Amino acid sequence: MDNAEELRKAKIQRMEDAAAVKVPDRIPIGIATSYFPAKYAGVSYEEMWYDNNKYIEVGAKFCRDFNWDAVSFHRSFESVPIGLALASFDADLAILVAVNSVLGGGASHDILADVYSSNPGREVGKNIESQWVIKKPVMNDDEWDFLIEKPFDFMTETILPRAYKNLADKSSPTAIGSLIKFGMEVGKFPGFLMEMAGKLKEEAWLPYYYAVAPNPLDFIGAFYRDFDVLSLDLYRHPEKVKKACEGLAPVLAAVGKMTGKISLDVTGSRRVFCPIWYNTYLSPEKFKEFHFPYIKQIVNELVEAGFTPLMSFQGRSDHLLEIYKELPAGKVIMWFDKTDVVKAREVLGDKYCIAGGVPCSLLISGTPEKVKSHTEKLINNMKSGGTFIVSTEFNGMGDAKVENVKAMTETVMNYGKY
Amino acid sequence: MDEISEAIKELEEQKVLKLVKERLDAGEDPIKILEACRFGMAEIGKDAGDTIFLTDLIMAGEIFNEAMALLMPKLVGSSTTNLGKVVIGTVEGDIHNIGKDIAINFLKAEGFEVVDLGVDVPAQKFVDAVKEHNPPVVGMSGLLTLSIEPMKKSIDAIAAAGLRDKVKVIIGGERTDEEVCKHVGADAWVNDAIEGVKIIKAWVGGA
Numbered sequence: 078m079d080n081a082e083e084l085r086k087a088k089i090q091r092m093e094d095a096a097a098v099k100v101p102d103r104i105p106i107g108i109a110t111s112y113f114p115a116k117y118a119g120v121s122y123e124e125m126w127y128d129n130n131k132y133i134e135v136g137a138k139f140c141r142d143f144n145w146d147a148v149s150f151h152r153s154f155e156s157v158p159i160g161l162a163l164a165s166f167d168a169d170l171a172i173l174v175a176v177n178s179v180l181g182g183g184a185s186h187d188i189l190a191d192v193y194s195s196n197p198g199r200e201v202g203k204n205i206e207s208q209w210v211i212k213k214p215v216m217n218d219d220e221w222d223f224l225i226e227k228p229f230d231f232m233t234e235t236i237l238p239r240a241y242k243n244l245a246d247k248s249s250p251t252a253i254g255s256l257i258k259f260g261m262e263v264g265k266f267p268g269f270l271m272e273m274a275g276k277l278k279e280e281a282w283l284p285y286y287y288a289v290a291p292n293p294l295d296f297i298g299a300f301y302r303d304f305d306v307l308s309l310d311l312y313r314h315p316e317k318v319k320k321a322c323e324g325l326a327p328v329l330a331a332v333g334k335m336t337g338k339i340s341l342d343v344t345g346s347r348r349v350f351c352p353i354w355y356n357t358y359l360s361p362e363k364f365k366e367f368h369f370p371y372i373k374q375i376v377n378e379l380v381e382a383g384f385t386p387l388m389s390f391q392g393r394s395d396h397l398l399e400i401y402k403e404l405p406a407g408k409v410i411m412w413f414d415k416t417d418v419v420k421a422r423e424v425l426g427d428k429y430c431i432a433g434g435v436p437c438s439l440l441i442s443g444t445p446e447k448v449k450s451h452t453e454k455l456i457n458n459m460k461s462g463g464t465f466i467v468s469t470e471f472n473g474m475g476d477a478k479v480e481n482v483k484a485m486t487e488t489v490m491n492y493g494k495y
Numbered sequence: 496m497d498e499i500s501e502a503i504k505e506l507e508e509q510k511v512l513k514l515v516k517e518r519l520d521a522g523e524d525p526i527k528i529l530e531a532c533r534f535g536m537a538e539i540g541k542d543a544g545d546t547i548f549l550t551d552l553i554m555a556g557e558i559f560n561e562a563m564a565l566l567m568p569k570l571v572g573s574s575t576t577n578l579g580k581v582v583i584g585t586v587e588g589d590i591h592n593i594g595k596d597i598a599i600n601f602l603k604a605e606g607f608e609v610v611d612l613g614v615d616v617p618a619q620k621f622v623d624a625v626k627e628h629n630p631p632v633v634g635m636s637g638l639l640t641l642s643i644e645p646m647k648k649s650i651d652a653i654a655a656a657g658l659r660d661k662v663k664v665i666i667g668g669e670r671t672d673e674e675v676c677k678h679v680g681a682d683a684w685v686n687d688a689i690e691g692v693k694i695i696k697a698w699v700g701g702a
Contacts, residue, residue: 201588201590201615202588206588206639206641208589208591208639210591210592304593305553308549309557311554312506312508312554313508357549357669358549358553359548359549359550360546360547360548360550360551363548363550392669393669393686396548415670436674437640438640438672438675438678439674441643441644442674442675442677442678443674473639474640475640476641
């Protein structure tokens with residue numbers, strides 16, 4: 078692209094203005110999707126997940142053809158626990174491993190044989206989405222005290238050998254060999270990052286996010302206990318759950334700040350992805366007791382350090398909107414899945430940037446006319462009284478029809494101008 | 496309200512189990528205890544989405560199953576409420592089970608016999624299960640948007656086997672809506688498992 082740098086700067090400005098509740102030149106469009114761009118480029122989900130060259134090609138093609146203001150082609154998180162376990166040994170290595178986990182694709186899944194992901198072309202078909210389902214808890218019911226007292230030792234001694242089948246016996250050739258292979262893979266990562274950074278500039282490709290700050294309750298649910306078992310823990314061991322969250326919150330805030338710094342250097346974006354899954358499971362009382370205090374702590378630390386938390390409230394949050402008003406106004410983006418954004422605006426008022434509004438179901442099942450009319454109506458409803466980013470549910474538009482995605486994009490570009 | 500129903504409604508796990516054990520030991524009719532458990536579950540269902548949320552429903556299901564494990568040996572040979580069969584599964588490609596399992600627990604508590612096909616269920620397996628069990632209702636679950644097309648495929652397969660007019664099909668999951676319901680050709684859609692149980696109950700005339 079000839080004017081890539083100008084275009085990229087304009088996108089950064091548009092997204093920053095929206096986040097800060099300053100009216101931008103146009104309503105931006107920001108989405109996370111891995112599968113739609115793969116399908117659009119004629120590449121299998123398996124290749125998108127495992128072939129870093131294809132991943133960059135697909136991303137670049139998608140950015141050229143759709144020119145969204147921000148887009149992330151999310152992959153997976155399988156090696157995050159290894160990154161965290163290394164924190165007390167070498168912080169830089171730890172963060173390299175953590176970032177590699179988010180951007181490095183499926184290689185670590187194959188090398189370490191984790192129990193978390195079912196990946197395309199491996200446990201599921203080559204054009205089926207990767208899914209994160211733990212078949213049985215990695216952490217046992219009687220291990221809360223160890224987690225609370227020594228979170229890093231717990232990670233290294235208890236979680237790693239169970240989470241990664243190839244590390245089950247730490248002194249075995251399989252484990253040692255797997256760690257060497259994993260190290261070789263991580264060693265390739267800075268090169269990939271450089272190549273990616275070049276491509277981002279060349280194609281005016283601005284990631285929706287590139288950094289991540291998990292929160293404690295979701296982290297425990299995703300990596301240690303599984304969400305249904307953690308639901309029972311909230312009744313059976315409430316105090317232990319809270320203690321464990323207290324211990325993890327500063328560690329995870331540090332992950333957000335360190336990945337945020339890398340992201341700012343590479344992409345120019347201050348956004349840090351804060352995925353929030355468990356909100357949809359919890360009553361307002363339980364959300365306030367077990368989830369929100371630690372989310373707020375992390376968000377406040379990120380904001381203080383100059384980052385913009387991109388809060389991905391997945392599932393449905395309608396019952397929690399009043400509580401979200403405690404988050405710093407004009408400093409966060411509230412990105413909703415199923416929550417009605419018009420209702421969210423009514424409750425949250427004009428001091429927050431809201432993202433969302435186009436359901437993937439419409440992009441999959443609807444027609445271009447329906448998509449256009451929905452997007453126009455959405456823009457009319459959301460254009461005033463705060464700022465807005467057109468988005469869809471997190472990584473949900475794999476099966477969308479190309480003509481519908483084009484209709485959404487064109488409507489935002491033409492109709493979203495201020 | 497019966498003390499057991501009340502304790503289930505309040506999600507007091509230990510109290511429920513203690514009461515069930517004590518009353519079984521005292522020789523009370525296990526069917527009466529079962530009915531008290533079911534009543535407590537129905538009371539929870541009434542408040543779902545209002546004051547009761549997913550973690551509460553998961554806990555309620557756990558307590559109900561624990562109580563059932565105590566009751567089952569004593570219920571052998573007894574005749575209990577049976578509202579008929581429901582075949583249920585998470586559709587092909589999707590391996591999530593939580594929504595489906597909540598629905599199953601509450602369907603059982605209402606007195607349905609549930610045929611659980613598990614997760615990642617191919618279309619043909621739904622067809623075979625309908626042929627084998629002849630249920631009035633089939634439930635298809637899926638958390639991710641990737642489940643939309645497999646839901647359509649499964650319903651089309653039931654139709655192609657000439658069975659569509661014999662069953663009502665309900666789809667459930669976070670990303671289903673009216674648009675999806677029409678697209679896949681289901682009879683009803685829900686985002687919430689308890690709402691699904693209510694619809695199924697109304698269909699079979701149990702409401």
